[in-house]
Amino acid sequence: MHENATPDPATTTIDRAAAAAADGPPALRFPFDATALTETPLTTERLVLRPLEASDAPDVFEYQRIPDVLKYLPWPLRDRAEAYEHTAKRAAARVLADDGDFFVLAMTLPGTPSVDDSGADPSAGVARDRVIGDMMVRVSSAKHAQLELGWVVHPDFQGKGYAREAAVAIRDFAFETLHPHRIQAFLDARNEASAGLCERLGMRREATILEEQYNDGEWQDTALYGVLRREWAAARG
Numbered sequence: 001m002h003e004n005a006t007p008d009p010a011t012t013t014i015d016r017a018a019a020a021a022a023d024g025p026p027a028l029r030f031p032f033d034a035t036a037l038t039e040t041p042l043t044t045e046r047l048v049l050r051p052l053e054a055s056d057a058p059d060v061f062e063y064q065r066i067p068d069v070l071k072y073l074p075w076p077l078r079d080r081a082e083a084y085e086h087t088a089k090r091a092a093a094r095v096l097a098d099d100g101d102f103f104v105l106a107m108t109l110p111g112t113p114s115v116d117d118s119g120a121d122p123s124a125g126v127a128r129d130r131v132i133g134d135m136m137v138r139v140s141s142a143k144h145a146q147l148e149l150g151w152v153v154h155p156d157f158q159g160k161g162y163a164r165e166a167a168v169a170i171r172d173f174a175f176e177t178l179h180p181h182r183i184q185a186f187l188d189a190r191n192e193a194s195a196g197l198c199e200r201l202g203m204r205r206e207a208t209i210l211e212e213q214y215n216d217g218e219w220q221d222t223a224l225y226g227v228l229r230r231e232w233a234a235a236r237g
């Protein structure tokens, strides 16, 4: 082969097939109940990540009511009552066992009080920490050990690395604890902030699905990002 030639796809495929075979069959550690993370939340440098609760609805509404936040999310604009009901439903989803199951972790920022002080304990002088965004883990395929991540952060807290911090923690937790073969994310191809986050997570753009959704009066492409378990493990050393 010429020195500068494109690698032979057949050889590349054989190398990957060997690596994939060495990974063994799907081995998801299911069922998993995210309620366990209430007692032992995930912590990052600046955040505490614990299961979303229905009582987080006032904080979630602060970002869910902003049309710009919803632009690339499959969420309609909801009024307060609808949004609170939506948060209650998402908070109740905790157990991963079958395709489509999901749980949501609230990104709480210690030291920043919730917009709702009704849950505060005045005697302790401690306000409830604000939920600045949330992250979802969903089962794309239990049979094939494929998980999906999704995310949203209040605009006041974007561009500060909080999304990356939380998503790295959830990606690592998912690979370590749930043992998927691959983690993926689907995004509106116009969503540059989300694409940047995928890349910061070591995910590769694997496909552009043409005209998959009709939004904003036009057919929109969907970008698919993914990372294999062995790539994640190799990147960690």
Ligand SMILES: CC(C)(COP(=O)(O)OP(=O)(O)OC[C@H]1O[C@@H](n2cnc3c(N)ncnc32)[C@H](O)[C@@H]1OP(=O)(O)O)[C@@H](O)C(=O)NCCC(=O)NCCS
Pocket: 068, 069, 070, 072, 073, 150, 151, 152, 153, 154, 157, 158, 159, 160, 161, 162, 163, 164, 165, 186, 187, 188, 191, 193, 194, 196, 197, 200
């Ligand atoms: C997608 C989304 C979660 C990304 O959030 P984000 O705030 O852009 O992501 P990060 O927290 O990783 O912030 C990244 C930026 O903060 C900067 N930053 C500032 N301080 C930082 C710090 N201490 N650490 C790391 N990054 C920092 C980074 O340089 C980076 O900027 P860059 O992209 O120009 O390099 C957010 O845009 C969002 O909620 N959008 C609306 C909902 C949505 O579309 N969800 C996705 C549907 S698929």
